[in-house]
Amino acid sequence: MTHLLILGGTTEANALAKTVAEQGLAATYSYAGRVENPRPQPLPVRVGGFGGVQGLVAYIHHNGISHVIDATHPFASQMSRNAIEACRDAQTPLAALTRPAWRAQSGDDWRHVPDIPAAVDALNVEAQRVFLAVGRMHLEEFSAQPQHHYLLRLVDAPEELPLPNADVVVARGPFAEADDRALMQRHGTQLVVSKNAGGTGARAKLDAARALGLPVLMIDRPVLPERTELSTIAQVLDWLAHSGVNLGV
């Protein structure tokens, strides 16, 4: 029996859920539970961590999961590592639906750092107006550089902020270059800090930075153990068909 588990929380996972629902495949969409009102899905949804590798193995067994598709964000590395290990233990086929990383193009002024701690170190400079586009989870770490004035864009309004000087914009992507350019001009942004998330929804800030001649501190992706990586929904459907799923076509 086919029962897909889609590890979600991304635009790609949402698009995959739509296709899977249209195909009439049995599937469950999993959210970590980080945002207050996650987008509704055309599939049954479960919310919250599984309880590490063992918890995910147990979930796979109890729910008769036949295939796992890890469509989480490229920086959700703990979940992705757990999925690799759990699927190996449970002998369940796993594929990742990933977006290609962004690459600098002519006119970009990117400085690469390998991870969040390195980005925090790189901000050990005189006060600037920084668009800190790293999401809510890592703000605490940037409190080590309280001299900057930060612009934050978050999905939910925060109750408390670990940064003394910050403007918060509550918004959910996708974003457009013209809007991000206007936002940065309004806030006098001098530096953009971004994770190399890839995809189209969050690219606008990089295009805006290029248009405004602003530098970008680019946090490179975490490196994961080897796994099957696919970059389109068509490739996921092919992979499913080749691993025994009847797509009815």
Ligand SMILES: NC(=O)c1ccc[n+]([C@@H]2O[C@H](COP(=O)([O-])OP(=O)(O)OC[C@H]3O[C@@H](n4cnc5c(N)ncnc54)[C@H](OP(=O)(O)O)[C@@H]3O)[C@@H](O)[C@H]2O)c1
């Ligand atoms: N990191 C980002 O920049 C970013 C950006 C946009 C969206 N997201 C989305 O936000 C979610 C959390 O990201 P993160 O970076 O905090 O992840 P993470 O650090 O890799 O995961 C930490 C723990 O959260 C739980 N978890 C994460 N994703 C889950 C999912 N889809 N379903 C069920 N449990 C999940 C797992 O808990 P257990 O060990 O208990 O199973 C995991 O071990 C993901 O769904 C991701 O796609 C992340």
